[in-house]
Amino acid sequence: MASSDTTSSLLARLATLNDATRLRTLRLLEQEELSVGELVQILQLPQSTVSRHLKHLLAGGWIAKRSSGASGLYRLVLDDLDAESRRLWVEVREQSSREHSDREDRARLRAVLAARSTDTRAYFGRVAGAWDDVRREMFGDRFTAAASLSLIPSDWVVADLGCGTGDAAELIAPWAESVLAIDNAPEMLEAGRRRLRESGNVEFLEAELESLPLEDASVDAATLFLVLHHVADPARAMEEVARVLRRDRGGGLAVVVDMVDHDRDEYRQTMGHKHLGFSETRVLELFERAGFEEPRLRRLVPSPDAKGPTLFAASARISSTRARSKDRRA
Numbered sequence: 001m002a003s004s005d006t007t008s009s010l011l012a013r014l015a016t017l018n019d020a021t022r023l024r025t026l027r028l029l030e031q032e033e034l035s036v037g038e039l040v041q042i043l044q045l046p047q048s049t050v051s052r053h054l055k056h057l058l059a060g061g062w063i064a065k066r067s068s069g070a071s072g073l074y075r076l077v078l079d080d081l082d083a084e085s086r087r088l089w090v091e092v093r094e095q096s097s098r099e100h101s102d103r104e105d106r107a108r109l110r111a112v113l114a115a116r117s118t119d120t121r122a123y124f125g126r127v128a129g130a131w132d133d134v135r136r137e138m139f140g141d142r143f144t145a146a147a148s149l150s151l152i153p154s155d156w157v158v159a160d161l162g163c164g165t166g167d168a169a170e171l172i173a174p175w176a177e178s179v180l181a182i183d184n185a186p187e188m189l190e191a192g193r194r195r196l197r198e199s200g201n202v203e204f205l206e207a208e209l210e211s212l213p214l215e216d217a218s219v220d221a222a223t224l225f226l227v228l229h230h231v232a233d234p235a236r237a238m239e240e241v242a243r244v245l246r247r248d249r250g251g252g253l254a255v256v257v258d259m260v261d262h263d264r265d266e267y268r269q270t271m272g273h274k275h276l277g278f279s280e281t282r283v284l285e286l287f288e289r290a291g292f293e294e295p296r297l298r299r300l301v302p303s304p305d306a307k308g309p310t311l312f313a314a315s316a317r318i319s320s321t322r323a324r325s326k327d328r329r330a
Contacts, residue, residue: 013085016060017092021045022053024105026076027093029063032109033075038116041304042108061085104262107310111302149175156220156251159244161209161237162227166192166202172223173199180219184208209237214244220251226311228258229275238290245318252318254292256283260299262309283314292316 017023024043028034034042039050054074057063062085063076078086096102152158152175160169163181165188173179178201183189189204196202207213209224209231222241231237238254245252259277267273278286280297287295295316302310 012060013088016056016062017088019053020101021049022057023092023096024101025050025053025057026062026089027096027102028105028109029074029076030078030093031106032113033073034112035068035071035073037071038112039074041112042105044108044307062089101263103260104310107299107302108304111304114301115304146171152176153220153250155249157218159212159214159219159222159241161212161222161224161241162230163192163204164188164227166195166204168223168225169202170196170199173202177201178203180205180214182207182209182212210240212240212244216243217246219244220246220249221253221255224254224256224258226258228256229273229277232274234275234278234286235289238286238292242290242292242318247318247320252320253315254287254318255313255315257300257311257313258283259309260312264309277309278312280312283312287314287316291319293319 017026021043025039028039028042036047036050036054039054040047043050054063054065058065058074062081063074064080065072065074067073076089078089081089149171152172154175154177156176157178157180158172158176159180159182160166160172161182163169163183164185166181169179169181169192173196180203181189181192181196182205183192184207186206189206192202193204205213209227210233222245224237224241228234228237241254245254261277261279261282263276265276267276283297284295293316295314297312297314300311300313
């Protein structure tokens with residue numbers, strides 16, 4: 001009878017852990033005490049779904065709950081688990097920690113904790129803490145990023161590659177001499193033309209990124225915002241970027257923003273993605289093979305309410321030394 005009870009208990013524990021959402025939740029709650037709302041933001045699931053899983057985990061003794069004002073906070077404390085559950089969880093956690101979802105969840109957890117910290121500072125920081133709220137209320141929260149574009153030299157020609165409907169071109173155009181907005185989708189280009197019909201320095205061109213309709217060394221900078229995962233041959237596209245960049249007057253800069261590698265395979269069908277993001281090694285390799293010097297990459301802190309994978313920003317300048325050697329060989 002005792003053996004039967006032990007087997008039933010083990011099967012019940014295994015049944016609890018045989019669910020991807022509950023595994024993700026436990027990994028998060030072992031790292032940090034979180035509310036339902038914070039878990040909803042990190043897991044990107046409806047509140048009803050998160051609450052249902054938390055109820056199951058509470059009933060199984062996997063997590064503890066405490067009240068904080070009107071909210072409930074949940075936590076997995078390893079030492080509070082019985083010996084069998086502890087051993088089982090440590091093994092399962094180790095085996096599941098390599099999943100893409102774990103990396104995404106940890107990135108969103110950091111964003112949620114950063115937002116929590118900001119809220120706390122704003123509450124307790126008196127005038128200094130309240131200043132961000134006052135400034136946001138008066139001026140919004142977009143002006144810092146937009147004003148930073150004034151760092152672009154006013155005589156630069158910028159190629160916005162994979163321009164879509166022109167959202168990046170719209171931000172860059174007021175600061176640059178001209179913008180060449182390039183995309184392979186006529187519908188996107190038409191939407192961009194309508195959007196920027198009042199701008200006199202934006203030209204829209206239809207082309208593939210692997211074969212740009214631009215002269216050698218004809219632009220000072222190139223941006224590729226959320227487009228490289230749509231390109232069949234990213235290496236060829238980066239070679240084209242290198243070809244069209246100038247090497248003088250401080251130019252030759254390329255900026256790529258895209259998704260880190262992830263496992264959301266449904267994006268191939270729903271949005272036509274050809275690549276499930278890119279690893280840091282792959283991105284740096286693409287820059288270096290195309291002739292760029294000292295590429296830099298940084299993961300961007302995701303917005304707590306964002307539903308897509310984590311993004312990175314990478315940038316580098318084309319090597320003027322390599323360019324000159326190529327010219328001499330030609």
